[in-house]
Structures are given as structure tokens and as C-alpha cells.
Amino acid sequence: MNSLLIETKALSYNFSNGVKTLDNINLQVEEGSIYGFLGPNGAGKTTTLRLLLGLLRKQQGSIEIFGKNFESERLDILKRLGSLIEQPSLYAHLTAKENLEVYRRIYGSGKNRIDEVLQLVGLTYTKNKKVKQFSLGMKQRLSIAVALLHAPKLLLLDEPTNGLDPNGIIETRELIKKLNKEEGVTILVSSHILAEIEKMATHVGIIHKGKMLFQGTLSQLQNLKKERSFLELETTNNETAWNLLQPYAAERKNGHLVLPFETNAQTASINRLLLENGIDVYRLQPQQNDLEQLFIDITSDKL
Amino acid sequence: MSFAISTRAELLKTKRSASFWLTISAAAMMPGLFFLAHYFKPEGAIKALENDPWGTQFMWGWESLNFFIFPLYVILICTLIPQIEFKNNTWKQVFASPQSLSNIYFSKFLTIHLMTFFFYLSFTFFMILSGVLTSLLNSDFNFLRKTINWQTLATLSFKSYLSILGISAIQYWFSLRFKNFIAPVGIGLALLVVSFIAYQFKWEHIYKFPFAHPLLTQQTFGKVGRPLIENHEWNSILYFLAFILIGLLDLKFKKEKG
Numbered sequence A: 001m002n003s004l005l006i007e008t009k010a011l012s013y014n015f016s017n018g019v020k021t022l023d024n025i026n027l028q029v030e031e032g033s034i035y036g037f038l039g040p041n042g043a044g045k046t047t048t049l050r051l052l053l054g055l056l057r058k059q060q061g062s063i064e065i066f067g068k069n070f071e072s073e074r075l076d077i078l079k080r081l082g083s084l085i086e087q088p089s090l091y092a093h094l095t096a097k098e099n100l101e102v103y104r105r106i107y108g109s110g111k112n113r114i115d116e117v118l119q120l121v122g123l124t125y126t127k128n129k130k131v132k133q134f135s136l137g138m139k140q141r142l143s144i145a146v147a148l149l150h151a152p153k154l155l156l157l158d159e160p161t162n163g164l165d166p167n168g169i170i171e172t173r174e175l176i177k178k179l180n181k182e183e184g185v186t187i188l189v190s191s192h193i194l195a196e197i198e199k200m201a202t203h204v205g206i207i208h209k210g211k212m213l214f215q216g217t218l219s220q221l222q223n224l225k226k227e228r229s230f231l232e233l234e235t236t237n238n239e240t241a242w243n244l245l246q247p248y249a250a251e252r253k254n255g256h257l258v259l260p261f262e263t264n265a266q267t268a269s270i271n272r273l274l275l276e277n278g279i280d281v282y283r284l285q286p287q288q289n290d291l292e293q294l295f296i297d298i299t300s301d302k303l
Numbered sequence B: 001m002s003f004a005i006s007t008r009a010e011l012l013k014t015k016r017s018a019s020f021w022l023t024i025s026a027a028a029m030m031p032g033l034f035f036l037a038h039y040f041k042p043e044g045a046i047k048a049l050e051n052d053p054w055g056t057q058f059m060w061g062w063e064s065l066n067f068f069i070f071p072l073y074v075i076l077i078c079t080l081i082p083q084i085e086f087k088n089n090t091w092k093q094v095f096a097s098p099q100s101l102s103n104i105y106f107s108k109f110l111t112i113h114l115m116t117f118f119f120y121l122s123f124t125f126f127m128i129l130s131g132v133l134t135s136l137l138n139s140d141f142n143f144l145r146k147t148i149n150w151q152t153l154a155t156l157s158f159k160s161y162l163s164i165l166g167i168s169a170i171q172y173w174f175s176l177r178f179k180n181f182i183a184p185v186g187i188g189l190a191l192l193v194v195s196f197i198a199y200q201f202k203w204e205h206i207y208k209f210p211f212a213h214p215l216l217t218q219q220t221f222g223k224v225g226r227p228l229i230e231n232h233e234w235n236s237i238l239y240f241l242a243f244i245l246i247g248l249l250d251l252k253f254k255k256e257k258g
Helices: A045-052 A074-079 A096-107 A112-120 A136-148 A166-182 A194-198 A218-227 A238-244 A264-276 A291-299 B002-013 B018-040 B042-048 B053-088 B091-095 B101-137 B150-177 B182-200 B210-220 B231-252
Strands: A004-014 A020-025 A028-030 A034-038 A060-065 A081-084 A154-158 A186-191 A203-208 A211-217 A230-235 A251-253 A256-260 A281-287
Touching: A004 A045, A020 A045, A020 A211, A028 A186, A034 A045, A034 A166, A034 A194, A045 A060, A045 A154, A045 A186, A074 A081, A081 A136, A096 A112, A096 A136, A096 B002, A112 A136, A136 A154, A136 A166, A166 A186, A186 A194, A203 A218, A203 A291, A211 A218, A218 A291, A230 A238, A230 A264, A238 A256, A238 A264, A264 A281, B002 B101, B018 B042, B018 B053, B018 B101, B053 B091, B053 B101, B053 B150, B053 B182, B053 B210, B091 B101, B101 B150, B101 B231, B150 B182, B150 B210, B150 B231, B182 B210, B210 B231
Parallel strands: A034 A186, A034 A203, A081 A154, A154 A186
Antiparallel strands: A004 A020, A004 A028, A004 A060, A203 A211, A230 A256, A230 A281, A251 A256
């Protein structure tokens, strides 16, 4: 197992209204991964990220980043990570370059980093434009540039594609993948859209109502999806079909047959088998729970 | 070293901001009015300014400054500097950057005081410019033939600065507590009005009330037998120390930052 860049143990948090916003979160982000932190709005993603950055005071549990305790090594940890929490945090009356200069001073990065990060996020041509004239997509990209100024080893991005147009979403996703692949940056990215995470993450954590419902690699999640896919079948003679399909673990259910879905090829061979035995098929429907459905199932307490 | 870096970053944030323009316009207001008044209505002013044009004009300027403009400026600047973060939703980025809380807190406060210093310099510059231009356009004014008493000017600036220290720390604390612009400015203005009323009614404890300290400095300045630092100015320093500490602790123990 790779070393963990972020590890929380039994992290819980209550806001003053007494509602448990986070309940026993054990987040594990491996070095070199793109960790997709997934959950519907209000699930506790931002609260978790704000705790990781010290923007909320920890109540219960522990937080270790880069193997160090956050509370005692806050400054050392923050020097090595970049973040973008919720909406872009930029000074509207300053130019793109001046915004970067504010943080370049704080991080003590070289002057050449400003042009480098602007190029990385594709904003070189607008460096002298005031941020108030920027589109949301440009602001989001500039915020990522701010987060990248000091070449951090870890990036925390909270819903970085929120409010972006399709083109902006693709660009941001490609940038995240590029940073991970070419610069070796470990990235924790939150989103409420599974399809978005599926396209870039290597690891996934699903949070709902403050609880972690799933955590593992993307392929582990895809296996879970496979386990939960099935084939629905209705024929002229369900009884005979059931007998014929015993090797496929067919079951009778509500007047039709249900069997585990494996592959499209297997579905075709089942159809052929039934036809060859004189059974006509009315309906042969793979209920291939895509991740979207799985996500809905997980987060709507079906699991 | 890291504190200097934080302060340099803070100063950059004020570029083209409302706080910068407020400083320039508040400093230029009285000198501008004097210039216009002397230009359009020179008769009375020529006579009044005959003996000591610089001393008299500066005293007129400082009167309006210490009675109203300067405390108002301090209330506004203490709010406008933290408002840069509130308005742009940037507090979270500031707190998530590798700066200690006290660096964040004091670098912003120092920026406020550097702006105040800039205000003093600008005011003095505009006053001199106003006098010079007045004399160039109307030679009956004798600003160019007389000298400026720099020592009096420096002493009054110093005492005036001491007198606003308490207000600055109180207002800075308010402006960090309130997200909106109106609340800290409203409270500050209300307390300023209270100080005028207390002054009118000759309240015996007025020297303990921080918002009255600038006008007390103006009132006592130049009088014979007064100490360099008046009682109310010592009080202003004490308020400053107390509220700067309260503000820092308040920030430190805040559950939610940014």
C-alpha cells in the first residue's frame, strides 16, 4: 500500500444546531492518487475539507497530513498543500498577476512561478486584466493557479467544476489529470457528480449525511457496480426458461426472471439458448446499474 | 521576516482599493476647501492669515481633522481593510495559507496604521500645496514669504496619532467580527456622536471615552503648562493595548474561520 498523504481517524463534527455534520470519517488519501470525494450537496464534503485546512476547529478525531498532526504542524503542512474551497477566492480589484503576487510573497515562490502557473492554467494572455472582468471559468482557473504557485505536493479542490460550462468542466478535468500525471500532485477533489469523478479519479470516497459509505479504488467501486447488475427476462414460457437458465443462477421474481448480469456477450448467448429451445423472448433487459444508479442507491440508504 | 512578508502582501491588496482612494480624498478634502475658499473669497482670509499663514491654516485644518474627519477616517479605514477579504470571499484562502494567525491579524492592523501614516503625509502635502497655490494665484496671501513650524506640526501629528490608537483597535475588532460593512461603521459613528454629546455636556469622565480622545487632543493642544502626553492620550494607548489583545484572542478562539 502506498503511503497516505491524508488520514483522518474518527473525525466527527457538529455545528451549533446539534446536527451531526460529520460522523466518524476515516478518510485515507494515498500518495499519487486522484481521490474523488463524492456526495450530494450537504453531505459533509466541504466541512471535511474545511477541517483539513483548519478553517473549522476540530472537535473529535484526528487529522494527519503528510504523516504529521495538523494541529501541531499547521504551518508546515499548509506550506506544502494548495487549496480551492467552494467559490474562487480572488481580489476582484487586482489583476490576475497581482493576485498571484499576493500569494507568491506569502509562499516565497520564485518570480518566474507566476508566468509558469498562468501558462499551466492557460491564462497567460489575461495576466494584466482585472479579475472582476473574468468569467467564472477563468476565475476558477486562476484560483487553481494560486493553489499551484508553490508547487504543492497535495491539492484540495472543492467542487472545482461547479458553475462551469461544459468546456470549462473538460478543461478543469484535463488540468487535474495533467497535474497528477506530469507533476505527481496528489489531488483530493470533491464533487456531487459521479460521472465527473469517474472520468478522472483513481480512488473514490462516498459520503452521505456525514457518513462515509464507501471508500476504495475506482475499480473496487466498479466491481461493486458489477455485483449489483442483473438481467431481467420475460418469455413465452418462464418456467421452462427458468429450468434452462439454472446454470446462470436465474431466479423467479414478480412474474419474470432475474439473473446476474455478466457481459453483453453472455446476454446474447442466453437469448440464443432460449430461441434454440423454442422459447420466444418478450423482454431481455440488462439492468446494468451504472455508477450513477449505484451512487443513488448508496446515498438513498438502499445499501 | 514572515511578518514583513505578510504585511507586504497586505499592502499589495490595498492597491486601487476603496481604502486607498478614501485616504487620498479624506486627506485632500480640507486643503481643497481652503484653496477654493481663499480663491473665491480672499478678503477675510488674507487678514486672518497675515501674521502666521501656515500656523493658522494648519490649525484650522487640524481642528476639523481632529474633531470629525480623522476619527471618521479611522472608523472607515479600519472597516475597509478587512472588508477587502469579506467582499472578495478571500478569508478562507488567507487562513488556509501558511501564515500564523497573529501574522494575519497584525499585518492587517499594521496596514491600517500605515494607511493612517500615509493619510498624515498626504494631508500635510495637500495643505502645503494648497497654501502655495493660493499664494501663486493671489499674491496678497503671504504663504510663500513665511516658514512652516515643522516642530509644532510634528508634535500635533504625533499627539493626534496617539489619540486615535484606542479607536483604531476597537474598530478593527468590530470590523473583524462583522461580515457586513454597515455594522462596524454604524457603531463607530454612533459612538462618535456620543462623544460630541459628552463634550457638549462637559461630562467629567470624557477623557475615559476613546471616541472623544481626538477632540480632547485638539482642545488641549498648545495650551501652556500641559504635559506632552495628556491623560486621555495615555488612556487611548491603554484602550489600544486592551482591544488589540481582545481582537486577537477573539480571532484565535473563533470556531469557524473564513
